Amino acid sequence: MSAPREPAATPPASPPSPPTPSAPFPPPAALHARAPLADRRPPTPRPALDWRVRFVALSLIWGFSFLLIKVGTEGYAPFQVTFGRLLAGTAVLVAAMAMRRKRLPRSARTWGHLTVAALLLNALPFSLFSYAELTIPSTLAGICNATSPLWGMALSVVALSEDRPTRRRVAGLGVGFLGVLTVLGAWQGFSGLDLPGTGMALLASFCYPVGWIYIRRTLAGTGSSTLALTGSQLLLGTVQLAVVTPLFTSAPTSFPVLPTLSVLALGALGTGLAVLLQYGLVQEVGPTTAQMVTYFIPVIATAAGVALLGEQLSWNTPVGALIVLIGAALTQSRARPATPTATPPPTPAPAENTPTTHAASPDDAHTALPDSPEAAACLSRS
DSSP: OOOOOOOOOOOOOOOOOOOOTTOSSOOHHHHHHHSOGGGGSOOOOOOSSOHHHHHHHHHHHHHTHHHHHHHHTTTSOHHHHHHHHHHHHHHHHHHHHHHHTOOOOOOHHHHHHHHHHHIIIIIHHHHHHHHHTTTSOHHHHHHHHTTHHHHHHHHHHHHOTTOOOOHHHHHHHHHHHHHHHHHHTGGGTTTTOOHHHHHHHHHHHHHHHHHHHHHHHHTTTOSSOHHHHHHHHHHHHHHHHHHHHHHHOOOOSOOOHHHHHHHHHIIIIIIIIHHHHHHHHHHHHOHHHHGGGGGTHHHHHHHHHHHHHOOOOOTHHHHHHHHHHHHHHHHTOOOOOOOOSSOOOOOOOOOTTOOOOOOOOTTOTGGGSOSSHHHHTTGGGO
């Protein structure tokens, strides 16, 4: 008999080989371990509407705001128009915050700064425009509103040491204010012009860059989302008008349909929806492109006032408005960076545990704040 055979030794199992580049579907764990941190973030959903459509919608909403203010003051006192506008706009943003589950800021210091911002960017300029349109046409109010970038450039030179003026921007400032004098008919001694009303409209436009410089100094990088900050700011502005309005006006005895609808549309669209559109544009195409809406607002405001309200238009108004817009465009021009002479070395890929910066998203609070008060002047028209 032959001896029984010993079972052959089973070779030790070799460790599984990593997926090769040709593998069509690598294991998810391998993808997660090898992908940079910036690639692990969920993709930002693409907006349903193209940014150009939203840009046109924003221009129309803000351009028609001055017509809506004019119609609103035909049935309500200026403070009442502003209060209704802020109340409707706040309701829209609070609803958006609830849908996106955004929390209100928790810091008392942030709330203090937002109170000042609400006064400078909402309560005061909205009220000034409402009072101004009691005596001046909506077309003139819209043109005065276009001077915000001019005020912003002048203030940034004084208040922001890192914002150095160039010859082109200084020239734009002079051209812009020449356009203002053309609109006002300075060579005629300002005859036929309501100086108090025009002064209030210009002061309202001046408030916007002041407010944005204040925000840039105090609220950038607070950790709260832009939507939460803006909604809180409008809420505080509504509270401010709720306190002031009863002191200077009496309760309305009637609610005329057209002025009421105008105030509601002014708030829900011009102060609520427009804010969401504008910040979405800033995130998608950047503040430089988004602020271009500034140049369409006076054109639309003038066309709406003449076509729908029958306001008179003299030759110096559109000519002066064009000069103002040219000056505003010059003040927001930037010097081109110098072309590098040598090719920089390639940036090494980040290690697995090395944090990397990522593109701005709607949830990044400080990234939504504009990089200059001039570029942000249009944002403050919320």
